[in-house]
Amino acid sequence: MENAVKSASASRKVSAFVATDDGEDRKQRWFTIGDLAREFDVTLRTLRFYEDKGLLDPRREGLNRLYSRRDRTRLKIVLLCKRVGFSLVEIKEMLDLYDTRDGQMTQLRVVLAKFTEQVAVLEQQKKDIEAGLVELQENIADISAQIRDREQKRA
Amino acid sequence: MENAVKSASASRKVSAFVATDDGEDRKQRWFTIGDLAREFDVTLRTLRFYEDKGLLDPRREGLNRLYSRRDRTRLKIVLLCKRVGFSLVEIKEMLDLYDTRDGQMTQLRVVLAKFTEQVAVLEQQKKDIEAGLVELQENIADISAQIRDREQKRA
């Protein structure tokens, strides 16, 4: 059984897309899969899955994966994008724009547009949930009343 | 190609669990799969899938499915429960309590408990979405700034 790898604290830095490779721990140059799993609180399976989907591309040392600081940054971006509701395919599309030759201007603009649209998506989801909460409360009230009614008649 | 079957208006009656079989259209006794699909704005596939999962159990007329008013009520409940975020398995568990001999008291109590718990679930989801919105806005601001910066330097 592959063990769970728990407890971490993802440093929620703003705008990971802007590659301000922020020197927060410049010491470490390479990371094992376990390192990243612990740091970002994801499973090994997840990291391998992301690789399979083209989101990460670690080098190999023998069979073992070795992640660079760039991989680590990409992972950070992936997780940020997931938190705000993008699919892995969408995330890949955004990440792959890094290779345009205009110094990421295209990437920045596209990402800005997508993030802006995503606000509307999340707001809709929020409305759906709020509507769900209302329905829940209505039904809770109704069912409570019914229960009281029937307990009454039994008496 | 099986056609889409669109446009409907699900009558959002409160507390469908309380089987006040409400006489809103007592005329019709049996429904085809297309009838229900239109009325509740779901696909035929969905209705067959629910049957496969034990949520519905229409009789047959030859090969064709024929849904009773009771099936229709169950479907209504299924869709309500889905809107408030229950899984099909959970929904089945709640529906199956109808057969307890105490005049649905057990069902009412269990449903009340589950609905009450579900409030907390939806509220957590709402928080997650709100946190996502905050992250989105932070990043939108940051990226916008970056874009302005770089356009500046080019000039």
Next chain:
DNA sequence: CTCACCTTAACGCCGCGTCAGAGTGG
């Protein structure tokens, strides 16, 4: 003949979880 409506069967998607079985370094 067409048309609307219905049928079963089966693969596809997404984001991994969860085995199984094995290898490596200290």
Next chain:
DNA sequence: TCCACTCTGACGCGGCGTTAAGGTGA
């Protein structure tokens, strides 16, 4: 020897969508 860590498959799930291929009655 054991432990910690890693590896490659490959199936499972939830909630359906989406073909494919066909039947039935007006």
